[in-house]
Each structure stands twice: as C-alpha cells, then as structure tokens.
Amino acid sequence: MKLFKKKTSAPDTSKIKHIAFIMDGNGRWATRRGMPREYGHTVGAKVFRRIVEYCSDIGINCVTVYAFSTENWKRPEKEVSALMELFRVYLKDAVATMMKRDIRIVFLGDKSLFPEDIRETMLGIERDSINNKNRLNIAMNYGGRDEIVHAVNELIAEGKKEICEEDITSHLYTLDAPMPDLIVRTAGEIRTSNFLMWQSAYSEYYFTDKLWPDLNERDVDEAVCVFNRRKRNFGGV
Ligand code: IPE
Ligand code: IPE
Ligand code: MG
Secondary structure (H helix, E strand, O other): OOOOOOOOOOOOOOOOOEEEEEEHHHHHHHHHHOOOHHHHHHHHHHHHHHHHHHHHHHHOOEEEEEEOOOHHHHOOHHHHHHHHHHHHHHHHHHHHEEEEEEEEEEEEEEEOOHHHHHHHHHHHHHHOOOOOOEEEEEEEEEEEEHHHHHHHHHHHHHOOOOOOHHHHHOOOOOOOOOOOEEEEEOOOOOOOOOOOOOOOOOOEEEEEEOHHHHHHHHHHHHHHHHHHHOOOOOOOO
C-alpha cells in the first residue's frame, strides 16, 4: 500500500512557451555577507546558467534574462567594469553549454555601447547559434522604452508613414520570440524596471523575496505551479 504520493516530477510547463527572469538582488546578497557587490554578480552569473539549464530540462524552449539595463550604466564605475569583465568571461563560457542544448542566443539591446571585444563576442555568439532550435534572450543594455524607440526609428527608415501593432512587434529586439507567458522577479521589488514593456502586456508576473543568487530549481517549479493556477483572460471572459 502506498502511503505517500512521492513528488518526483517537474511541473507541467506545457502552457509556458516563454519564461523571463528579472535577476535582481545580487548586490544585497553580497552586502549581507560582508562582501563587495561585485561578488554577488559573480555568484549570480553561475545561478543564471543553472536556471537556464533547468528551464531547458523541464521543456521551456524560450527563456529571457535581464542582465543589464539601459539605466545600469548609472552605477559606480567599479561595479560597471566588474560587470563588463564578468560578461567577457561568462559569455564565452556559457556558449558551449547553450550550443550543446541546441539553444540560439539573441542579445536584446543596443550593442554599440559595449567595449568592442564584448560586442564582437556577442555578434559571434548570435551568428554561431543562429540555427539552434531553442532560444535564450539575454537582455544587455536593454530598456523597454529604448526598444520601442528603436523599432519606430527602423520603421521610419523603411519609409513607413503609418504603422500598426504588428509593425512594432516585428521590429523589437526579441524578433520572432513568443510573448512572455511568465515573468519572474527576485529580490522583493514589485516593479518592471523597464523590462519587456511591449511584450509583457498580458504576461503573468511572479514575485519572490528570494535574492537572485539564492534562486534554485524548486523556486522555478513553484513559479510554474502558481502560473498554472492563474486564469488568463486576455481581455475576454
Ligand atoms: C541585479 O542585481 C543585477 C544587475 C542589475 C546587474 P542588483 O545589482 O540590482 O542587486 P541589488 O538590487 O542592488 O541587491
Ligand atoms: C533591474 O534591476 C535590471 C536587471 C535586473 C538587470 P535593477 O536593480 O536595476 O532595478 P531597480 O533600479 O531596482 O528598479
Ligand atoms: Mg537591483
């Protein structure tokens, strides 16, 4: 006789085509340990990889992570250069894993502000992974407002005099990615901080107080389970 039903399986992800993460709380995580904020970013980068791999394990084929916003340049120079150094090391390192998992990487945001070597690395990664089936969007120097302005400027350059919603959608940095079904934000902040403004019109949000470096697979399971209990109306009844 079975007394307990063992919970072994991952949650049902069939309704999630795209999950996005606002990876917040690295600084606080480090400060609480008496460490410099930069240390939090290093640990956060490892967690990023682990979470992306887990999403792919449980069958979510499109993941977006918010790594650096258009506003994050305002941070002290020491922190910004530590983040650039982390991108240098981490981007190349992460790529091998993503290639093995058939993941196409697309960077969301204006690459022109990054140092040339990082920009070249980003372009190379996008080129090399272009035929992969699954998708990882890494938002770097990304802002939702900047993205919409960029889309509109492209449409103007194409000579458009009047536009429709589809025109904007098809000129976003996310290209052909589906709209995010679920957006997870860590570290207790209940705001979007300029993330996927257009795409999130009907996204479900999941907020957790956990700081990004503490996030684990069970937390993703929990977010997915909460999502599965939500009723989405998309304006209908
Ligand atoms: C998120 O963590 C990572 C980036 C924005 C690059 P934070 O650095 O914002 O961490 P907190 O919010 O200060 O704790
Ligand atoms: C949002 O976090 C940006 C990223 C996670 C990359 P922030 O820490 O920059 O957001 P605010 O400033 O608290 O709104
Ligand atoms: Mg923050």
